[in-house]
Amino acid sequence: MEEMKVVLATSNRGKVEEIRRILEPFRFEIIVPEEKLRVEEKGNTFLENALIKAKAYFDRFGLPALADDSGLEVEALGGYPGVFSSRFHSLDFGGIEEVRDSEDEANVRKLLRLMKGEKNRRARFVCWVVLYTGYGGVFGYGECRGTIADSPRGEKGFGYDPVFVPEGFSRTMAEIEPEEKDSISHRGKALRNLIRTLERCRI
Amino acid sequence: MEEMKVVLATSNRGKVEEIRRILEPFRFEIIVPEEKLRVEEKGNTFLENALIKAKAYFDRFGLPALADDSGLEVEALGGYPGVFSSRFHSLDFGGIEEVRDSEDEANVRKLLRLMKGEKNRRARFVCWVVLYTGYGGVFGYGECRGTIADSPRGEKGFGYDPVFVPEGFSRTMAEIEPEEKDSISHRGKALRNLIRTLERCRI
Numbered sequence: 001m002e003e004m005k006v007v008l009a010t011s012n013r014g015k016v017e018e019i020r021r022i023l024e025p026f027r028f029e030i031i032v033p034e035e036k037l038r039v040e041e042k043g044n045t046f047l048e049n050a051l052i053k054a055k056a057y058f059d060r061f062g063l064p065a066l067a068d069d070s071g072l073e074v075e076a077l078g079g080y081p082g083v084f085s086s087r088f089h090s091l092d093f094g095g096i097e098e099v100r101d102s103e104d105e106a107n108v109r110k111l112l113r114l115m116k117g118e119k120n121r122r123a124r125f126v127c128w129v130v131l132y133t134g135y136g137g138v139f140g141y142g143e144c145r146g147t148i149a150d151s152p153r154g155e156k157g158f159g160y161d162p163v164f165v166p167e168g169f170s171r172t173m174a175e176i177e178p179e180e181k182d183s184i185s186h187r188g189k190a191l192r193n194l195i196r197t198l199e200r201c202r203i
Numbered sequence: 204m205e206e207m208k209v210v211l212a213t214s215n216r217g218k219v220e221e222i223r224r225i226l227e228p229f230r231f232e233i234i235v236p237e238e239k240l241r242v243e244e245k246g247n248t249f250l251e252n253a254l255i256k257a258k259a260y261f262d263r264f265g266l267p268a269l270a271d272d273s274g275l276e277v278e279a280l281g282g283y284p285g286v287f288s289s290r291f292h293s294l295d296f297g298g299i300e301e302v303r304d305s306e307d308e309a310n311v312r313k314l315l316r317l318m319k320g321e322k323n324r325r326a327r328f329v330c331w332v333v334l335y336t337g338y339g340g341v342f343g344y345g346e347c348r349g350t351i352a353d354s355p356r357g358e359k360g361f362g363y364d365p366v367f368v369p370e371g372f373s374r375t376m377a378e379i380e381p382e383e384k385d386s387i388s389h390r391g392k393a394l395r396n397l398i399r400t401l402e403r404c405r406i
Contacts, residue, residue, distance in 0.1 A: 133400050133403050138339070138340070139341075141339060193337075197336050200336050201341055203230045
């Protein structure tokens with residue numbers, strides 16, 4: 001059977017690397033376009049945002065497109081930053097945070113500021129992936145529960161990884177080896193659940 | 204290959220009949236539960252609502268669940284009734300309409316009242332279907348463009364069918380034979396697009 005060509009609907013290098021790694025065992029030929037599309041993520045949910053991105057790449061490149069929308073939900077912040085995770089620093093909620101080094105760093109700094117002294121540090125990473133094929137598609141969901149650390153630790157991963165400690169671990173997500181991260185991460189689970197859906201629905 | 208057992212996440216008899224007919228050529232064993240679940244459709248989009256319904260039936264019956272969320276979008280009403288199509292009569296928008304005979308009849312009466320004298324009668328039926336398999340699923344989208352008639356005609360179908368004239372037809376959707384309706388309807392297209400997605404994504 002031929003490999004299925006899939007264009008990745010993201011230009012986030014951390015996501016590209018993870019998705020490539022996680023899908024390695026499966027029969028996809030993954031294409032990462034050089035052109036970065038500006039897509040407005042105006043949906044109210046992760047699923048809607050992933051669909052908006054996948055559709056934009058499908059329309060542009062004429063190939064099945066795989067998009068990911070993911071974020072961090074912190075219990076003590078009523079689920080924030082949620083769908084706003086990647087632009088949390090610029091959100092009025094909790095006050096705007098200056099970007100010095102990178103957006104990731106500003107987001108983490110804001111989160112730690114809001115969580116200072118907070119006892120309830122429970123949080124979860126959630127991820128929705130959509131493979132859009134034109135008027136239809138497949139999706140998968142995954143989550144990873146854990147707690148927010150007091151300060152950033154580790155150099156691996158990206159986003160909020162340095163301040164997220166997965167359940168059953170003492171290391172942060174940024175201190176865990178890539179393969180081990182994939183086996184417990186929200187993105188790893190979401191992609192494997194998408195694959196499982198296809199395996200389950202052979203008609 | 205065995206047939207795939209699928210529970211229908213609807214108790215709308217019109218939908219059940221159509222879905223059974225449209226999926227007849229495919230390898231599904233369709234189960235219509237006697238128990239009707241009360242599901243609050245609190246999503247902002249058809250896709251979210253279909254997912255909410257499919258999830259509820261999956262959780263209750265432990266089987267892949269197929270849900271449909273569909274509606275009528277009228278251009279002159281700014282896209283209303285949209286996601287509110289089935290309870291349009293009870294909506295503040297346009298004034299509440301008394302239910303005499305059935306909800307369908309009250310919805311149609313309200314629509315015709317709001318469209319009285321309106322020159323722009325363009326509208327479309329849209330449908331999103333979701334087959335949820337637990338942490339993942341498949342979806343399909345379909346639409347059918349047409350115009351709103353001046354008065355109801357025809358006894359077939361359900362919902363807004365008696366006042367919807369599909370493009371290229373002079374008959375309303377309720378005057379068209381079932382098989383012909385399926386070949387042009389939003390629901391027919393959405394279900395066939397779901398099937399096509401599965402056929403395209405054999406990995």
